[in-house]
Amino acid sequence: MDKQDQASNHLFGLGIAGNSAGHLQQTGESNAFAKLDDPNKPQALFPFYVPHAQQDYLALMPYSADQLQLPKDPQAKVQMEPELALKCHLSYNALGQLINLQPIAMTLINDATHRNAQVTKLAQKKNWGSASKGLANQEIKITDFTEAAQLERFRLCGFHQHNGQWHLCGEDVAVTEYSYFYQQLQQWIITQIQQQQAQALFHNIQYLLLEAGCPETILVAIGATRYSAYGEQHQLVSGDQTAIVLYDNNVFDINQIGSLLAQEKAPASLCNDNIMVLQQQVINALD
Numbered sequence: 001m002d003k004q005d006q007a008s009n010h011l012f013g014l015g016i017a018g019n020s021a022g023h024l025q026q027t028g029e030s031n032a033f034a035k036l037d038d039p040n041k042p043q044a045l046f047p048f049y050v051p052h053a054q055q056d057y058l059a060l061m062p063y064s065a066d067q068l069q070l071p072k073d074p075q076a077k078v079q080m081e082p083e084l085a086l087k088c089h090l091s092y093n094a095l096g097q098l099i100n101l102q103p104i105a106m107t108l109i110n111d112a113t114h115r116n117a118q119v120t121k122l123a124q125k126k127n128w129g130s131a132s133k134g135l136a137n138q139e140i141k142i143t144d145f146t147e148a149a150q151l152e153r154f155r156l157c158g159f160h161q162h163n164g165q166w167h168l169c170g171e172d173v174a175v176t177e178y179s180y181f182y183q184q185l186q187q188w189i190i191t192q193i194q195q196q197q198a199q200a201l202f203h204n205i206q207y208l209l210l211e212a213g214c215p216e217t218i219l220v221a222i223g224a225t226r227y228s229a230y231g232e233q234h235q236l237v238s239g240d241q242t243a244i245v246l247y248d249n250n251v252f253d254i255n256q257i258g259s260l261l262a263q264e265k266a267p268a269s270l271c272n273d274n275i276m277v278l279q280q281q282v283i284n285a286l287d
Helices: 006-010 023-027 182-195 205-211 229-233 254-262
Strands: 012-017 044-049 067-069 082-092 098-110 133-135 138-141 154-162 165-174 217-224 241-248 275-283
Touching (some): 044 182, 044 205, 082 154, 082 241, 098 217, 098 275, 154 254, 165 229, 182 205
Parallel strands (some): 012 217
Antiparallel strands (some): 012 044, 082 098, 098 133, 098 138, 154 165, 241 275
């Protein structure tokens, strides 16, 4: 497992809505996609960080590996979203239009969401400033994003600590249980960037890439896992902690993951070739 370099903290960031069957229904956001034909496939891309963007909610650098800062609105309902993220290399034609996207590493993102924000674009729920998005310090290199890579051994889960107690918040799933993964996911992202228009809640991603200077490397959070029964009802408050864990199920099981978190070991001490942990302390907005 490799440490991410500092440049990762300034990578253009995209998320995928609807790549885990049932998650949109749990969050109450499925109405935004009511006219689409299949609720069990990815629905759209949304940006959460676009360096040099004109809109403040896109241009503010949101990543933090250890803190999650709540919005200034005291009525804000914020929920964690455990996600696998792909670091991807992009190729463009002479006009700056995307022609290829290749995953080169995977890491963890907490795509924390301001559920009750009044917005005109989905992205406005995703970035409210510094430390509004979690990004792990570690990554796993990908040399082959096909079934031959056997990434199904990796599982993803999310935990929420409230009043000193850890609760499973995001279901424990194999990363290959995403609706789209491997080549199908790769091709969907390419096509969506090329074709998605600035309509309703969504942005024209190709335009944003041009606005950001056609970055060679970006992050794509490939979708939140379904919440547990507890996770559907959770809300983050100052003093809580969140933990998103990627682990090799040939080495660990979910009960061991819960025990490791309960032992309050430092996240850095848990990270090796078989396990990655993104742990954040929830704090109030700074004045």
